[in-house]
Amino acid sequence: MSIVTRVQDSEINPFEAVMSRFDIAAQKLNLDDGLYQFLRYPRREITVYIPVFMDTGRLQVFTGYRVQHNISRGPSKGGLRFAPDVTLDEIKALAAWMTWKCAVVNIPFGGAKGGVVCDPPQMSSGELERLTRRYTAELFEFLGPEKDVPAPDINTNEQIMAWVMDTYSMHARQTVTGVITGKPLELGGSAGRKEATGRGLMIVAVEACKKFNLAPQDTRVVIQGFGNVGSVTAQLLYEQGFKVVAVSDIRCGIYNPEGLDIPRVTEYQRRNRILDGYPEADRITNAELLELPCDILVPAATENQITSRNAPRIKARIIAEGANGPTTAKADLILESNHVFIIPDILANAGGVTVSYFEWVQDRQGYFWKESVVNERLGDYMTASFHEVVKYSETHNVNMRIASYMLAIDRVARGTRLRGIYA
Numbered sequence: 001m002s003i004v005t006r007v008q009d010s011e012i013n014p015f016e017a018v019m020s021r022f023d024i025a026a027q028k029l030n031l032d033d034g035l036y037q038f039l040r041y042p043r044r045e046i047t048v049y050i051p052v053f054m055d056t057g058r059l060q061v062f063t064g065y066r067v068q069h070n071i072s073r074g075p076s077k078g079g080l081r082f083a084p085d086v087t088l089d090e091i092k093a094l095a096a097w098m099t100w101k102c103a104v105v106n107i108p109f110g111g112a113k114g115g116v117v118c119d120p121p122q123m124s125s126g127e128l129e130r131l132t133r134r135y136t137a138e139l140f141e142f143l144g145p146e147k148d149v150p151a152p153d154i155n156t157n158e159q160i161m162a163w164v165m166d167t168y169s170m171h172a173r174q175t176v177t178g179v180i181t182g183k184p185l186e187l188g189g190s191a192g193r194k195e196a197t198g199r200g201l202m203i204v205a206v207e208a209c210k211k212f213n214l215a216p217q218d219t220r221v222v223i224q225g226f227g228n229v230g231s232v233t234a235q236l237l238y239e240q241g242f243k244v245v246a247v248s249d250i251r252c253g254i255y256n257p258e259g260l261d262i263p264r265v266t267e268y269q270r271r272n273r274i275l276d277g278y279p280e281a282d283r284i285t286n287a288e289l290l291e292l293p294c295d296i297l298v299p300a301a302t303e304n305q306i307t308s309r310n311a312p313r314i315k316a317r318i319i320a321e322g323a324n325g326p327t328t329a330k331a332d333l334i335l336e337s338n339h340v341f342i343i344p345d346i347l348a349n350a351g352g353v354t355v356s357y358f359e360w361v362q363d364r365q366g367y368f369w370k371e372s373v374v375n376e377r378l379g380d381y382m383t384a385s386f387h388e389v390v391k392y393s394e395t396h397n398v399n400m401r402i403a404s405y406m407l408a409i410d411r412v413a414r415g416t417r418l419r420g421i422y423a
Contacts, residue, residue, distance in 0.1 A: 011330050012307065013089065014090050014094070014325055015093040015096075017328060018097060020329040021401060021402065022096070022100075022405060025402050025405035026039075028402065028406060029409060029410055031413060035417070039070065039409065039412060042067050042069045042092055043071060043076075044067070044142070045067050046065065046066045046067070047064070049062070050063070050116065050131060050134045050135050052134060055124050055126060062131060064115065064135045064138070065088055065116075066091075066113075066114040066139055066142065066148070067094075067113055068112045068148055069099045069110060070111055071110040072412050073103065073411070073415045074108035074110060075109060075110065075145065075146050075147050075149055076098075076148040076149070077110065077151070077356065077357075078094065078095055078111055078114065079114070079150065079151045079152060079154075080113075080114040080153055080160075080164070081115045081116075081153035082118050082120045082128075082131075082155040082156055083119075084118065085117075086116065094113035095111045097111065097324055097345070097346060098110075098113060100346045100408035100409065101345075101349075101350050102357075103409075104346050104389065104408040105353070105354050105381055106384075107354060107381075109353070110412075112148050114135075116135055120155040128160065129163055132160050133166075133167045136164045136167040136168055137167055143168060144176070144179055145178035145360065145363070149181060149356075151180065151356050157182075158189065159184075161181070161183045162183055164179070164180045165180045165187060178363035178364050188363045189359060190362055190374060192378070195232045196351040196355035196374075196378060197228070197229045197349050197351045198233040198235075198322075198351070199236060199351050200348070200349065200351015200354065201233045201300070202236040202237055202240065203351070203378070203383060204343050204348050205221075205237065205320045205343070206240060207383060207387070208318050208343060209295075209318075212317070214317075216237075217241050217243065219243060219295045219296060220245045220257075220293070221237055221245065221296045221297075221298065222289060222290075222292050222296070223244065223247045223298040224247075224248050224253070224289055224290060224297075224298065224299045224305060224326075225248065225301030225302075225322065226247045226249045227249075229323075230300035230322060233300060233322060234247055234260075234262045242296075245257055245260065246260070246281075246284070246289050246294075247265060247275065248301075249269070249275045250301075251274055251276050252283055252284065253283070253286055253289035254275050254281035254283060254284070255281055255289070256282070264280070287310065290306065290310060291310065291315065292315065293315045294315065294316050294317075296317070296318045296319075297316035297319045297320075298319075298320050298321075298322050299319065299326035300322025300323050300326075302323055302326070303323060305323070305327070306319075306326055306327040306328065307328045307331050311330075311331035312338075314340065316340060317340065318342075319341070320343040320348045321343065321345040336399050342399065342400050344401040344404050346404050346405070346408065347385060347386065347389055350382070350385070351382060354378055355374060358374055358377065390403075392404075392406060392407045
């Protein structure tokens with residue numbers, strides 16, 4: 001392996017990316033060494049091996065992970081993803097992200113993340129159900145409303161969450177709706193949960209525009225990724241009067257400098273399952289999309305999309321990170337030198353976990369809120385958090401990402417000091 005390849009691999013390693021930001025923030029907070037060590041490492045890493053009888057009758061063993069990073073401020077919270085490229089390093093990074101994400105929006109959770117190495121599109125519904133139920137059973141003693149609360153993530157959905165809830169409940173010998181969030185409404189899910197991440201992105205993007213005196217009708221938006229997060233963000237910004245000039249899916253992007261009719265784009269994608277061929281825009285690559293002239297860029301696809309290789313060509317004034325880890329640490333330095341205002345992932349896409357918190361609260365109360373109430377409370381949390389991070393950034397003379405980490409680490413550290421460390 002060449003030196004260049006090793007450097008690039010190091011730049012895109014998710015655990016290294018989280019730790020590099022954590023280290024900078026901890027140093028600026030003058031965090032003492034003992035507490036630094038305590039907060040830097042996960043509380044628990046669990047690996048399980050999951051036997052599943054496939055539809056052919058063959059027994060296949062899958063590898064699953066659950067990492068619980070921190071519980072100083074409450075039970076751990078984080079998604080469960082099914083994908084062939086899941087790694088323990090990735091799950092560790094995402095669990096730490098969840099700790100800081102929950103803290104930055106000031107909800108009473110720590111961070112966790114789970115994953116299973118599998119290829120869901122190649123599996124039947126029955127195989128996925130057996131996999132999900134056995135994974136849940138293996139982790140039964142570590143999960144629970146007061147312990148660790150999973151949620152949907154890549155390739156998992158409401159149905160899979162329902163299987164998790166049912167399996168846990170069967171072992172607990174009682175129905176426990178609060179063990180999981182992102183459930184169907186019929187099983188204790190929350191109104192507004194599906195749209196929450198995109199709505200949170202819209203809210204912080206609007207607040208950033210107010211900060212820079214950008215009028216919506218004059219603000220060009222580019223969105224990478226047109227799944228649940230990207231499409232909801234596009235629709236909500238379009239409704240607010242923003243000019244969404246480009247969106248993309250995994251295959252390609254579509255670009256119209258005069259602005260896209262997002263309801264038409266959404267309908268085209270619904271009918272055709274792809275954006276390619278949309279008649280009222282030019283076809284571009286995802287790489288070209290990131291470098292388009294715009295005021296707001298929303299990377300809402302996957303991690304490591306903006307690196308030291310393409311960061312010098314990014315023309316956006318504001319980046320609102322819809323995906324986890326779309327910008328590498330090296331790219332951050334380049335973007336900062338070019339005066340790009342980044343709303344980091346642990347703040348920008350925290351709408352999902354905030355409404356997951358609302359769902360957990362509603363399950364425990366046994367009383368459910370109207371969607372308008374959920375959206376109003378989400379707006380309160382996201383707006384307050386945005387301005388708290390801006391204030392931290394200005395007070396400490398750091399960029400928004402480091403300010404987010406400093407605010408989050410400070411909150412978790414204070415909780416840890418108050419509780420003390422049982423040793």
